[in-house]
Amino acid sequence: MSTNENTAPEQPGDFIRDVISTDVAAGRTDVVTRFPPEPNGYLHIGHAKSICLNFGVAEEFGGRCHLRFDDTNPAKEEQEFIDAIQADVRWLGFDWGDHLYFASDNFERLYEWAEHLISEGNAYVDDLSADEIREYRGTLTEPGRNSPHRDRTPDENLDLFRRMRAGEFDDGGRVLRAKIDMASGNINLRDPVLYRILRAPHPRTGDAWCIYPTYDFAHGQSDAIEGVTHSLCTLEFEDHRPLYDWLVENLPTPATPRQYEFARLNLTYSMLSKRRLTALVNDGHVDGWNDPRMPTLAGLRRRGLPPEALRDFAGRIGVTKSDSVVEMALLDHCVREYLNKHALRRMAVLDPLKVVIENYPEGETDELDAVNNPEDESAGKRVVPFSRELWVEREDFMEDPPKKFFRLGPGREVRLRYAFFITCTDVIKDAAGNITELRCTYDPETRGGNAPDGRKVKATLHWVSVAHAIPAEVRLYDHLFTRTDPGAEGDMADDINPQSLTVQADCQLEPALADVAAGETIQFERLGYFCADPDATPDRLVFNRTIGLRDAWAKMQKQSGGKK
Numbered sequence: 001m002s003t004n005e006n007t008a009p010e011q012p013g014d015f016i017r018d019v020i021s022t023d024v025a026a027g028r029t030d031v032v033t034r035f036p037p038e039p040n041g042y043l044h045i046g047h048a049k050s051i052c053l054n055f056g057v058a059e060e061f062g063g064r065c066h067l068r069f070d071d072t073n074p075a076k077e078e079q080e081f082i083d084a085i086q087a088d089v090r091w092l093g094f095d096w097g098d099h100l101y102f103a104s105d106n107f108e109r110l111y112e113w114a115e116h117l118i119s120e121g122n123a124y125v126d127d128l129s130a131d132e133i134r135e136y137r138g139t140l141t142e143p144g145r146n147s148p149h150r151d152r153t154p155d156e157n158l159d160l161f162r163r164m165r166a167g168e169f170d171d172g173g174r175v176l177r178a179k180i181d182m183a184s185g186n187i188n189l190r191d192p193v194l195y196r197i198l199r200a201p202h203p204r205t206g207d208a209w210c211i212y213p214t215y216d217f218a219h220g221q222s223d224a225i226e227g228v229t230h231s232l233c234t235l236e237f238e239d240h241r242p243l244y245d246w247l248v249e250n251l252p253t254p255a256t257p258r259q260y261e262f263a264r265l266n267l268t269y270s271m272l273s274k275r276r277l278t279a280l281v282n283d284g285h286v287d288g289w290n291d292p293r294m295p296t297l298a299g300l301r302r303r304g305l306p307p308e309a310l311r312d313f314a315g316r317i318g319v320t321k322s323d324s325v326v327e328m329a330l331l332d333h334c335v336r337e338y339l340n341k342h343a344l345r346r347m348a349v350l351d352p353l354k355v356v357i358e359n360y361p362e363g364e365t366d367e368l369d370a371v372n373n374p375e376d377e378s379a380g381k382r383v384v385p386f387s388r389e390l391w392v393e394r395e396d397f398m399e400d401p402p403k404k405f406f407r408l409g410p411g412r413e414v415r416l417r418y419a420f421f422i423t424c425t426d427v428i429k430d431a432a433g434n435i436t437e438l439r440c441t442y443d444p445e446t447r448g449g450n451a452p453d454g455r456k457v458k459a460t461l462h463w464v465s466v467a468h469a470i471p472a473e474v475r476l477y478d479h480l481f482t483r484t485d486p487g488a489e490g491d492m493a494d495d496i497n498p499q500s501l502t503v504q505a506d507c508q509l510e511p512a513l514a515d516v517a518a519g520e521t522i523q524f525e526r527l528g529y530f531c532a533d534p535d536a537t538p539d540r541l542v543f544n545r546t547i548g549l550r551d552a553w554a555k556m557q558k559q560s561g562g563k564k
Contacts, residue, residue, distance in 0.1 A: 014319040016053065016260060020061055020230060031063030032229045034101075035089070036219065039069050039203070040076040042289040042296040043088045045310070045331075046265040046272040052314035053262070054232055055094040066226055067096035070103045072218045074202040082203065084289070088297040092307045099226075103218040104204045106225055110213050111165065113221060113251045114176060114195060118157045122250050123194060124150055125160040126177050133175070136182075137190050144182035144190040164197055167210045171197050176211075180246060188243045192216060220244040224253035231257045234264040235323065265317065266325045268484040270295045276492055285496055286480070292544050293480040293500050303477060304521035304531025304546035309338040328479070335547050339521060339529050341375045347384070347417065347462045348509045348524040348543075350474055352391040354437045354466065357422060360388040365467070368448070370418045382512050386419050389466035391508045396461050397438060399427055406458035408438070415460040417525060421446040462525045469508035472541040474530065476502040509541065521546055 020031060033054040037043060043051075058065035067089060071077050089096070103110075117123035126149045128136065138144035152160075157176075164174055176195035184190055194217040199210050223231045231244075238261045248256055265272060271280070272295060280286050280294070289296050292303035300310070313334040317326050347370075366386040372379035392408070401409040408414050413423040426439035445452055449460070478500050480486075486495040516522060518534040522543075529546040536542045 015321060016230075016232060016262060016319050017057060017060070019260060020057055023229070024061060028229065029062070030227070030229060031058055031061040032066070032227050033058045033063065033232060034066040034068050034223065034226065034228050036068045036070045036222075037085050038073065038215070039071055039078065039081040039085060040073065041081060041274045041278055042084050042294075042298050044272050044274070044277060044295045044297065045267065045270070045300065046295075047088075048092060048297060048310050049265045049314050049317065050232070050234070051089055051092055051094060052311055053319060057230075057232075063229075064099060065094070065096060066099040066101055066228065068101040068103065068222060068226065070215060070219055070222070071202070071204065072103050072212050072215055073198075074200040074212065075198060077203055079203045084298060088301075091301055092297065093311060101222070101226055102204060103213075103222050104202060106218070106222055107205065107209060107213070109225065110218055110221055111211075113253075114213070114217070115158060115161065116251060117178065117194070118161060118176075119154050120250070121154055122179050123157065123176055124152050124179055125157045125164070126150070126175050126191075127173070128175075130172060133177075133193070137187060138182070140187070143184075144187075146182050147177070147191070150179065150191070161195075164195070164211050165209075167199075169197055171199055173197060178243075178247070180243075186239055186242055188216075188240050189246070192243060216240060216243055217247065220247050220257065220259070221251065221253060223257040224248055224251075224255045227255050228257045229255075231259040233259060233261055235261045235321070236264070237261055261321070262319045263321060263323045266323060267295070267331065268325060268328045269479040269481050269486070270328065271481070271486050271492060276487070279492070280480075283493070285493065292475070292477050301519070302531070302533065303544050304519075304529060305335050306338050306342070306521065309334040312338065325485075332547055336529075336549070339523065339546070342373075343521050343523045343529055344372050344379060345370075345374075345523045345525050346510055346513050347464055348472070348474070348507060348513065348527065348530070349391040349393055349462070349464050349469075350504045350507045350524075350527065351394040352464075352506065352508045353394040353397060353435065355390045355392050355422070355440050355463070356437060357388050357390070357440050357442045358425070359441045362388055364388070365465070368418045384418060384510055384512070385465045385468040387465045387467045390416070391464045391466055391469060392438075392461055394435075396459075397424070397435070399435065407461060408459070413457050415446075415449045415457050417460055417462050418449060419447070419463070420444065420449070421451060421457060462527075464508045464510050466508075468511045470511060470514050470541060472507045472509050472513075472543060474504040474507045474543045474545065475533070476504060476545045478502075507543075513541065516541075523549075 035051050035054045055065040126147045128147050136145045175193045177191045177193050180189045182190045193214055195211050198212050241259045244259050290298035290302050292299050313331050367383045368386050369381045370384045397408040398405055408424050410424050413421055420442045422440045422442045424438055424440050428437035430436050479497055480500045481495045482497045483495045486492050516532045518532050521529050521531045524530050528548040530543040531546050533542040533544050
């Protein structure tokens with residue numbers, strides 16, 4: 001079931017697990033769930049919640065979880081999405097084993113079952129256009145009206161349906177509808193469409209079909225064919241459950257799955273609508289589905305979020321029946337908590353300012369020990385080269401520092417991480433008055449960052465040796481949207497954050513970062529967590545900021561006494 005042991009924290013009880021526990025206690029031991037994405041886009045973090053739930057409960061109850069693609073709309077489906085979804089599920093830490101399925105595997109049987117409904121008088125071919133069907137359907141307060149074609153005989157309907165399959169009619173010319181109740185209080189039961197004519201090549205069946213089942217018709221029946229016992233879906237499908245049950249009851253299905261709905265994930269500063277995410281990509285607001293600003297799993301992976309943190313996040317938000325909005329700060333907290341324990345530490349200077357240590361011998365290099373992760377002793381140490389010329393962060397120096405600025409300034413002494421105490425003695429400027437270089441002295445007796453005479457300094461700076469530095473581009477990502485609820489008061493595009501990406505082109509990294517593999521997340525000391533991007537070239541590394549070091553959620557928890 002899972003590719004990793006202990007892929008998620010122990011889960012608290014919830015109504016889904018209570019239902020399954022009751023079924024198991026009653027003798028149903030064959031728990032089968034499924035994750036059924038439509039391959040018309042990339043998965044987002046909301047899908048991660050569903051993946052963790054479906055695979056998680058199956059594993060907890062000794063069952064299995066299927067991965068099934070509900071591929072019934074070839075006009076929007078692509079092999080790229082199928083491949084990406086499989087990669088995302090595996091990356092998140094789950095494995096479907098031999099249970100990979102497609103709704104298209106069932107096209108022939110679904111067609112036969114459609115004919116069964118027609119023969120039983122439970123479905124008919126309708127000539128109304130899509131607009132006319134909507135008009136006849138009625139409203140939430142007014143019942144619908146019967147189509148003038150609703151009373152065709154089963155023989156007439158069978159003939160027309162077979163001719164639909166044979167390609168005799170234009171796209172949209174006719175549809176097959178279930179014959180249920182046009183006066184039902186549930187609009188989904190007002191003779192829903194089961195099949196439509198659509199001439200579009202399918203990623204798996206090619207041009208074999210020109211009619212395709214709707215999602216509502218294919219979904220529940222595929223559950224039944226696969227022997228799914230608990231069909232878990234989000235609340236927007238709650239009103240579809242009577243149709244789900246009606247179809248299963250009126251068809252010769254080999255099993256009787258049951259549908260249960262839970263609240264979808266809503267996350268601040270995020271848009272978790274596949275339609276709107278598609279618009280962000282197609283309209284050029286982001287650089288594709290795996291843009292690190294996107295809430296897609298591909299985007300989160302490229303930004304450096306560890307799958308373990310996403311599984312932890314899914315476990316913490318739980319499973320409920322009521323919609324709510326989760327703070328982005330909680331996700332950030334889960335990410336920081338994991339990376340703090342597991343990410344290696346390295347030094348990088350994003351906005352470099354040169355420091356020349358005048359009393360350090362020219363041409364010499366010292367090798368200093370640096371800790372790889374203070375939270376993990378087994379991570380060991382590395383050697384960092386130290387030389388006469390160093391890079392420090394430009395913001396770590398002020399020529400006229402205010403009272404509470406404790407970093408470097410004229411006459412100020414600070415500690416260099418793992419190295420020595422240094423004191424600024426001179427400031428070099430260009431003709432325009434811009435600071436180009438600092439002249440400093442160092443105290444060789446403070447090797448390792450401690451003074452034998454016990455004197456203290458109030459700041460410790462990170463640094464990189466100029467002679468050994470590796471150039472890099474660093475991309476600083478922020479929220480894609482400025483609002484916590486993007487699009488709530490107008491066009492989603494109006495809420496896009498113009499500062500969601502800032503590129504630092506001339507960064508300098510310590511040499512140990514040359515060997516970081518694409519996708520590995522590292523802590524740049526004092527700066528945050530950064531992930532090596534696949535855009536890197538042999539001559540230039542590229543890193544994406546995963547997240548900063550400050551933990552807003554932990555602060556909120558502390559202020560609220562742990563009640564948030």
